[in-house]
Amino acid sequence: MNALPSQSPFLLYSDGKGNIFEDHSLYVVGRSGWDAMPIPEDEWIELPQGGQLYELPGRRGIGIDVRTGEMRLCEKGWAVAAFVPPAHTGFYIAAYETAPDAPTLPLFCYTAAGWMDDKFWVPAIRIEEDIRQECGGFDDNKVKYGVAHLMEAYPHNRLVAHLANNCALTYQCPAARNYFMGRWECPVPASPACNANCIGCISFQPEEETIISTQDRLTFKPTKEEIVEFTVPHLESAPFPLISFGQGCEGEPLLMWETIREAIIEIRKHTPKGSININTNGSKPAAVKALCDAGLNSIRVSMNSARPEVYLPYYRPNNYQFEDLIESLKVVRSYGGWTSINYFVFPGMTDTVAEYEALRQLIIDTDLCMIQWRNFNIDPDWYLGKIGVVETGDILGVKQLMELIREEFPNLKFGYYNPPMERIQGSYDVDFAH
Numbered sequence: 001m002n003a004l005p006s007q008s009p010f011l012l013y014s015d016g017k018g019n020i021f022e023d024h025s026l027y028v029v030g031r032s033g034w035d036a037m038p039i040p041e042d043e044w045i046e047l048p049q050g051g052q053l054y055e056l057p058g059r060r061g062i063g064i065d066v067r068t069g070e071m072r073l074c075e076k077g078w079a080v081a082a083f084v085p086p087a088h089t090g091f092y093i094a095a096y097e098t099a100p101d102a103p104t105l106p107l108f109c110y111t112a113a114g115w116m117d118d119k120f121w122v123p124a125i126r127i128e129e130d131i132r133q134e135c136g137g138f139d140d141n142k143v144k145y146g147v148a149h150l151m152e153a154y155p156h157n158r159l160v161a162h163l164a165n166n167c168a169l170t171y172q173c174p175a176a177r178n179y180f181m182g183r184w185e186c187p188v189p190a191s192p193a194c195n196a197n198c199i200g201c202i203s204f205q206p207e208e209e210t211i212i213s214t215q216d217r218l219t220f221k222p223t224k225e226e227i228v229e230f231t232v233p234h235l236e237s238a239p240f241p242l243i244s245f246g247q248g249c250e251g252e253p254l255l256m257w258e259t260i261r262e263a264i265i266e267i268r269k270h271t272p273k274g275s276i277n278i279n280t281n282g283s284k285p286a287a288v289k290a291l292c293d294a295g296l297n298s299i300r301v302s303m304n305s306a307r308p309e310v311y312l313p314y315y316r317p318n319n320y321q322f323e324d325l326i327e328s329l330k331v332v333r334s335y336g337g338w339t340s341i342n343y344f345v346f347p348g349m350t351d352t353v354a355e356y357e358a359l360r361q362l363i364i365d366t367d368l369c370m371i372q373w374r375n376f377n378i379d380p381d382w383y384l385g386k387i388g389v390v391e392t393g394d395i396l397g398v399k400q401l402m403e404l405i406r407e408e409f410p411n412l413k414f415g416y417y418n419p420p421m422e423r424i425q426g427s428y429d430v431d432f433a434h
Contacts (some may be wrong), residue, residue: 001140005044009114009121011063013077014055021076025061030092030123033348033392034363034384036062036071039112039123043091043399047120050085053113058102062095073097082113086174087416089373091123091398092347093380104382107200109375125399128416139181143168146180150230159226163187167249175247179234185242185277186234186416188227189218190260194251196281197316200378218250223377227263228270231325235267235274240420243267246279246300254280257287264294275421279342282328283320289331300336300372300418301325306358310349313387329366332387338424339369340415344376348381351401352393363409370413373402 011026030039047053061079065072083095090111114121147164154160167176167187175187194201235241245260246253253260264276275297282288282301305311308322329339341362349355362368376383384392396404405412413419 003046004041005114005116005121008041008064009041009044009116011061011074012053012080012115013061013074014080014119015077016055016057018055020053020055020080022059022115023061023063023076025066026061026072026074026204027066028094028112029062029064029071030112031062031095031347031380032092032351032395032397033389035348035395036095037092038064039092040399043123044114044121045088045124045126047082047113048085048124048126051088051112051120051122052083053120054081054083054108054110055079056081056094056096056105058099059096060099060350062097080113081110082120083108084111084122084124084375087126087128088128088375089345089398089416090347090375091125098381107377107379109377110380111375125402127414138226143180146182150180151172154230157226157229158220159189159222160230162189162249167247171249173247173249175244182234183238184240184420186231186238187242187247188243188245189247189250190227190245191251191256192218192221192252193255195255195283195318195320196252197318199314199316200376200383213305216279221256222259223332224259224262224266227259228266229325231263232267232270235271235316238274240422241274242277242418242420243274244277244279244418252281252283253278254282254284254287257284257291259303261290261294263387264291264296268295272303274293275338275418275424277418279418280328281315281317281320282325283317285327288328291331292335292337296332296335296337296426297421298340299328299332300340300342301329302342302344304344304346304376305349305355306362307355308388310355310387314383326362326366327330329368333367333369338419339366340372340418341368341370342374345398346378346380347398348392348395349384349389351396351398354393355398356396356401356404358367359405360408362414363405363412368412370415370419371405372416372418373414390418 008027010022011028056079059079061074079096154247163176167173181184276296279300
């Protein structure tokens with residue numbers, strides 16, 4: 001059971017020079033949609049290891065006056081938000097007022113944060129026990145050794161070079177670092193192109209946009225041989241092995257489905273071990289069926305909403321409909337495969353009554369196996385403005401939403417990562433990564 005703060009935490013502010021202070025005259029509040037509100041005392045946890053604090057330039061934090069109980073701005077400095085690390089899901093966004101000339105925030109999550117009892121606190125939950133992306137679990141020396149060893153083993157493999165030089169060494173991608181440490185989930189980027197135009201794309205932003213992508217996209221089309229060469233040894237030798245097509249450094253893998261299908265067929269000629277997964281927008285159900293025929297084990301479909309009217313203005317798809325996502329999930333279940341949604345949690349949107357009803361229906365219609373409750377990495381004002389949301393509707397609260405879904409669908413798994421075959425086929429709740 002998590003320890004709770006002795007009282008409501010105090011608001012944090014930054015002096016604009018990288019120094020963060022607490023304001024003892026204001027209790028921190030959270031934001032849901034466009035609205036600021038108090039945070040229930042039982043929703044706080046200590047800022048987890050790997051969490052970070054950000055100053056939010058051009059923004060003044062909103063808090064509750066300790067003496068009067070009224071909400072007001074903190075005029076002492078810029079607002080502060082927290083990045084909560086993987087395996088954790090935030091319940092409230094940081095509450096602030098944005099100046100007209102404030103810069104657009106980069107593509108990170110902005111969870112509320114406060115200070116009490118000599119600790120930083122965030123309203124969040126640990127949704128996944130798997131430790132595969134814990135900061136303390138990575139050893140830079142082992143990663144660098146793995147890079148040197150595998151680059152030597154596969155000197156002409158462009159994918160291995162991309163995962164080494166870009167993903168593991170430059171961007172510190174946890175999935176790539178795990179691959180070079182010889183364990184767990186191995187990323188397999190496959191597509192330089194995409195058939196969606198997400199406003200929050202992490203690998204491609206138009207030049208006229210005010211934000212920049214956090215990483216460069218794959219620039220070549222891998223061959224079947226390049227994919228098979230390094231994935232078969234990983235599946236053969238890694239503990240709890242899993243390979244995943246569809247990474248943050250690429251476009252949409254289903255655009256390369258023919259190559260992926262050929263690679264899966266070839267991989268399965270060499271090894272029956274491990275799980276083959278695809279992270280996708282689910283836009284091509286016929287391609288998904290072809291991959292299932294070849295031996296695909298699981299799919300994770302990303303979505304910001306289970307409602308087409310919220311999904312479409314964010315993804316801005318080319319030549320596919322929201323219904324295609326639903327069909328892709330149904331296809332994989334019809335083959336007995338594992339299905340997840342990569343669900344972008346945005347407090348005030350994800351936990352509306354309307355979204356809850358749509359999510360319930362999606363779970364029922366697709367016989368969904370798992371929800372990966374992901375923090376939405378995006379400037380909240382920018383996002384709501386871009387998709388044209390002025391009113392978000394009646395709010396349940398993220399914690400209450402999770403409790404309602406868990407109660408109605410007790411077999412549906414909650415998590416943050418794609419499970420290995422050992423979890424899919426065995427006891428899901430055993431913590432395999434330890």
